[in-house]
Amino acid sequence: MNGTTRLRVDPTRCTGHGCCAELLAEHISLDEWGYPVIAEADIPAVLLRDAKRAVADCPALALRLSREAY
Numbered sequence: 001m002n003g004t005t006r007l008r009v010d011p012t013r014c015t016g017h018g019c020c021a022e023l024l025a026e027h028i029s030l031d032e033w034g035y036p037v038i039a040e041a042d043i044p045a046v047l048l049r050d051a052k053r054a055v056a057d058c059p060a061l062a063l064r065l066s067r068e069a070y
């Protein structure tokens, strides 16, 4: 099955620590209040390790990787 890997943030959990944007700057920027803006793009294989680390290190457990079929 073909698919893509996307990074999602649960805005009800996110507390705006911002460390995810440091770990995955290619994919996450911060808005003016310090909350993450996640690119609507697949996570390329080369960034998957960093994306997993951002998920694991989020202190609010607000990030997740989802595999989506197309």
Ligand code: SF4
Residues within 6 Å of the ligand: 009, 013, 014, 015, 016, 017, 018, 019, 020, 021, 034, 035, 036, 057, 058, 059, 060, 061, 062, 063
């Ligand atoms: S590390 Fe987690 S809590 Fe902090 S801004 Fe990113 S998603 Fe939100």
